[in-house]
Amino acid sequence: MIKNFQKETCPLTDYEKDRLVPVVVACLSSRRGSSQAVNSRQLLMHHLKEYMVDAARLRKVINYIRTKGLIKGLMATSKGYYIAESREELEAYLESLQGREQAIKELWRCIRKQMNSLFPVPKETK
Numbered sequence: 001m002i003k004n005f006q007k008e009t010c011p012l013t014d015y016e017k018d019r020l021v022p023v024v025v026a027c028l029s030s031r032r033g034s035s036q037a038v039n040s041r042q043l044l045m046h047h048l049k050e051y052m053v054d055a056a057r058l059r060k061v062i063n064y065i066r067t068k069g070l071i072k073g074l075m076a077t078s079k080g081y082y083i084a085e086s087r088e089e090l091e092a093y094l095e096s097l098q099g100r101e102q103a104i105k106e107l108w109r110c111i112r113k114q115m116n117s118l119f120p121v122p123k124e125t126k
Contacts, residue, residue, distance in 0.1 A: 012060065012061065012064055015052070016053070016057065016060075016061055016064075017064075019051065020048070020051055020053055020057075020058075020061050021061060021064065021065060021070070023047070023048065023051065024043070024047075024048070024058070024061050024062060024065060025065060025070050025071060027043060027047045027048075028062075028065070028071055028074060028081055028082075028083070029071055029083075031081060031082040031083055032082065032083045032085060033082060033083070033085045034077070034079050034082055036082050037077070037079040037080035037081060037082040038080045038081055038082070039079070039080035039081070040055050040058050040059065040062075040080075040081075041055075042080070043058060043081075044058060062074075062076070062081065071083060073090060075089070075090070075093050077093070077096075
């Protein structure tokens with residue numbers, strides 16, 4: 001779990017694994033190519049409206065599907081979720097993920113510097 005986001009990032013519940021994962025897998029398995037992309041809002045409003053799930057937990061379900069390899073090559077872009085049609089598409093997506101990782105690391109570095117400036121660690125007195 002991620003601190004301050006416990007509800008959103010806690011492990012999947014039995015309900016989510018048993019009921020939501022199969023439905024989301026069924027919805028996304030036919031989404032091959034960017035022209036077939038579907039975003040989370042569309043999934044929630046059209047495919048999952050009778051299920052108890054919000055956008056944050058849907059992202060967690062999709063992350064589970066992707067990390068467990070239940071749908072190989074499932075990408076997430078500004079167009080939505082879809083299955084890559086080529087190695088080149090996945091290579092570009094990996095570059096995007098790496099860029100996001102580097103941006104988060106840089107933000108972490110800057111916030112840590114700000115913290116140390118705002119709230120310096122007291123020096124030990126001898």
